[in-house]
Amino acid sequence: MTGTTLPTPLYPLYQEKFGFSELTVTVVYAVYAFGVIGVLLLAGNASDAVGRRPVLLWGLGFAAASAVCFLCATGLGWLYAGRLLSGLSAGLFTGAATAYVMELAPDGGASRATFVATAANMGGLGCGPLLAGVLAQYAPWPLYLPFAVHLALVAGSVAGLLRIRETVRERRPLGAVRPQRPTLPAQVRAVFGPAAIASFVGFALFGVFTSVSPAFLELSLNVDNHAVSGLVVALAFFASTAGQLAVGRVGEGRSLPLGCAGLLAGLALLAGALRWDLLSLVVLSALVGGGGQGLAFRGALSTVAEASPEDRRAAVISTLFVVAYAGISVPVIGVGLLTGPIGLEGAGLVFIACMAVLVSTAGVYLLRQPARSRT
Secondary structure, eight states, X not given: OHHHHTTGGGHHHHHHHHOOOHHHHHHHHHHHHHHHHHHHHHHTTHHHHHOHHHHHHHHHHHHHHHHHHHHTOOSHHHHHHHHHHHHHHHHHHHHHHHHHHHHHSOTTOHHHHHHHHHHHXXXXXXXXXXXXXXXXXXXXXXXXXXXXXXXXXXXXXXXXXXXXOOOOSSOOOGGGOOOOOSOOOHHHHHHHHHHHHHHHHHHHHHHHHHHHHHHHHHHTTOOOOHHHHHHHHHHHHHHHHHHHHHHHHHOXXXXXXXXXXXXXXXXXXXXXXXXXXXXXXXXXXXXXXXXXXXXXXXXXXXXXXXXXOGGGHHHHHHHHHXXXXXXXXXXXXXXXXXXXXXXXXXXXXHXXXXXXXXXXXXXXXXXXXXXXXGO
């Protein structure tokens, strides 16, 4: 997952090199989300049929191909191709890897395994901008060295994956995999709605942080240090991991409404940062909003996974990620479209207002649910 956010602090360098607009940055970023959604819809249940390990090996292959595209980039087309391949890799990872970790857990370790899986996901996403930012600022070849390091990490991941046992006992041929509509088993539907709403808003907040915050830091706050830009973005993902860890204390039933409250506070802090051009508020927004996203997302993922039948668990998890990644793509492109006519600050404030309405509605809906349905 580190490779999927690796280009984040490098976008200003690519803009300088290839001469494209902020709208193009958001489209390049969103291409990744479209790749994820496409794979989840076409092959989100592939690992239920052919096994977890083969699907993850394909995902690592796409990750390596993405790094090669960035290493060879001589124009905008290479960036689109690299982001699309990165999305394909993440689409294969999300459902399969999460289900794999949960199935490898010892008896009684399901909750801990859920945390490990989601922490690896969010922790990897946080390491990407941090790694690329530090290398771009303090090492040579800023547009090449991060992706060379990523190729080495992929090679290590392949070696580790080959040592893990397969957990799918009754495997079927690849021809048995069919494109799937995002349908849900009856026993999952009652818990899926609020889980999907919280996931959408949380990922939308992350989408804006990872696509346009480096430009905001540079243009509005005069922060041109790539390591600082990468760190600010990474803080949101690391705070998400901390929020996921806190679910064990607050309980899954409370984590979704509390997570929505954290997201709302993070959006308010981001609005203040845009309005008054304060770096401190950007950092606080990353920490508070990221923590809220972690609370909401782990509660959502755990609830949905536990309600799913074993033979459809990866498919259901993939459906949840389809909704989440829709949050990364559509609002981010909207911000890019609005940046031209009303500026980056105005576009950000419009985004915040829309997400605040959505997360407030979700929070009220969750609080009005009977306690039993949130347990």
